[in-house]
Amino acid sequence: MNKIGFGFLRLPLLDPKNDQTTDYEELNKMVDAFLASGQNYFDTAWTYMDGESENAIRKALVERHPRESFRLADKLPGYMAKSEADSERFFRESLERTGAGYFDVYLVHGVDSESYERSKRMHHFDFVRQLKAEGRVKEIGFSFHDNANVLRQILEEQPGMDYVQLQINYLDWESDSVQSRKCLEVAEEFGKKVIVMEPVKGGMLANVPEEAAEILAKANPDCSPAHWALRFVQQIPSVDVCLSGMSTLAQVEDNLGDFVPLSKAEDLALKKAARVILDKTAIPCTGCSYCVSGCPQRVWIPKYFKLYNEYAAKPDDKWKVAPEYKKMTEGRGAAKDCIGCGACESVCPQHLPIIENLKNVSEALD
Ligand code: SF4
Ligand code: SF4
Known part of the structure; x- marks a missing residue:
């Protein structure tokens, strides 16, 4: 089968x-x-x-x-x-x-x-x-x-x-x-x-x-x-x-x-x-990227959520995750740049509270 x-x-x-x-x-x-x-x-x-x-x-x-x-x-x-x-x-x-x-x-x-x-x-x-x-x-x-x-x-x-x-x-x-x-x-x-x-x-x-x-x-x-x-x-x-x-x-x-x-x-x-x-699992994001193209701040939402999940599972590994996050944000909006417009949340098939989650990402990694 x-x-x-x-x-x-x-x-x-x-x-x-x-x-x-x-x-x-x-x-x-x-x-x-x-x-x-x-x-x-x-x-x-x-x-x-x-x-x-x-x-x-x-x-x-x-x-x-x-x-x-x-x-x-x-x-x-x-x-x-x-x-x-x-x-x-x-x-x-x-x-x-x-x-x-x-x-x-x-x-x-x-x-x-x-x-x-x-x-x-x-x-x-x-x-x-x-x-x-x-x-x-x-x-x-x-x-x-x-x-x-x-x-x-x-x-x-x-x-x-x-x-x-x-x-x-x-x-x-x-x-x-x-x-x-x-x-x-x-x-x-x-x-x-x-x-x-x-x-x-x-x-x-x-x-x-x-x-x-x-x-x-x-x-x-x-x-x-x-x-x-x-x-x-x-x-x-x-x-x-x-x-x-x-x-x-x-x-x-x-x-x-x-x-x-x-x-x-x-x-x-x-x-x-x-x-x-x-x-x-802190944020059950599937990485589908539906939320990315409509973001006016070019926040790389799924990538940041994936990293944040790694961090949340093993907070001691922050030294590994933080530089990767920094690299990812080059030329794009970081989690702290989210202006809360909600464009991402309206298209997320998982109905995730993206804005709230980005605040947590920002607190941990920005
Ligand atoms: S709420 Fe934040 S992350 Fe979502 S589309 Fe608007 S600026 Fe981008
Ligand atoms: S639309 Fe939702 S599930 Fe898909 S990548 Fe964005 S946050 Fe993750």
């Missing part, structure tokens, strides 16, 4: 500070290895890496492999639309950038209760239904970032959706904000196919605190923390695709092969590890 999909969201970069510097030598190898293993689902979006993700799909995938050898999913950034006419413009730009000719799956991107109201006003769901009827895309749906009640409302009001893309991982399974389990149950009730995003929670579950890693290693020494996370999601019968945002060839190779369902003892160990991780 392997349902892995290749998310073009965290690509290998020649300059880690610049999303526009894709390392194509590495990426081409990753794409080739992925396809050679028999997997064929790729995922991108108009907004990923400021458009670079769609360009990379064209260069590394579309121009190097026959169109029928892969499935490609792209997304309509409804939350950015200013008028109804934007839908067609976004769709055409995505087709042009990717060079794909058509999309196998086309989703309304990042729907939550707020953006859903805008999507209803601007007829985004009607637009994707029309694309499918015209044969310009094969299947449709939406990616979702809210609670199970909102999901139910959307599925009741929007017929014809083939897919729902949900954030599902063992850490968010019972969380009050993400509600992985409850959302999955609603999607199943409506008979929808499920695409999973963030199964490793933006890499957080690949690099768990020492105490959690020990619990997992004791239960199964041959399974890496990232594999535990992927096995948890892959064993869910209604999951059709499990997206992984891979950045290196080694990660691709690690994600290929079979995923064995968890045993009862492993399931218990995972629950125990999850409690430890929740206790030790």
Whole structure:
């Protein structure tokens, strides 16, 4: 069993500070290895890496492999639309950038209760239904970032959706904000196919605190923390695709092969590890970067949160973290430069109190 999909969201970069510097030598190898293993689902979006993700799909995938050898999913950034006419413009730009000719799956991107109201006003769901009827895309749906009640409302009001893309991982399974389990149950009730995003929670579950890693290693020494996370999601019968945002060839190779369902003892160990991780993670940011482009102060929010989490887990290591933070802030806004405009919080799919968290980062590291 392997349902892995290749998310073009965290690509290998020649300059880690610049999303526009894709390392194509590495990426081409990753794409080739992925396809050679028999997997064929790729995922991108108009907004990923400021458009670079769609360009990379064209260069590394579309121009190097026959169109029928892969499935490609792209997304309509409804939350950015200013008028109804934007839908067609976004769709055409995505087709042009990717060079794909058509999309196998086309989703309304990042729907939550707020953006859903805008999507209803601007007829985004009607637009994707029309694309499918015209044969310009094969299947449709939406990616979702809210609670199970909102999901139910959307599925009741929007017929014809083939897919729902949900954030599902063992850490968010019972969380009050993400509600992985409850959302999955609603999607199943409506008979929808499920695409999973963030199964490793933006890499957080690949690099768990020492105490959690020990619990997992004791239960199964041959399974890496990232594999535990992927096995948890892959064993869910209604999951059709499990997206992984891979950045290196080694990660691709690690994600290929079979995923064995968890045993009862492993399931218990995972629950125990999850409690430890929740206790030790100061800011549960997934590193998706949705908050970055709209920040007037160019505050590098996810990078600072990642460093802060390292610091919070091991305050004695501040001597290591502080110089790294200083380097990161060169040419960008530091945490102290946040003016509290709220642009970041309005787009954060995890609904994090970013402004408050930046104050904590600033106190510790500025
Ligand atoms: S609240 Fe602060 S971090 Fe967020 S967008 Fe505004 S200035 Fe940037
Ligand atoms: S703060 Fe929110 S939007 Fe920004 S990277 Fe983290 S999870 Fe994504």
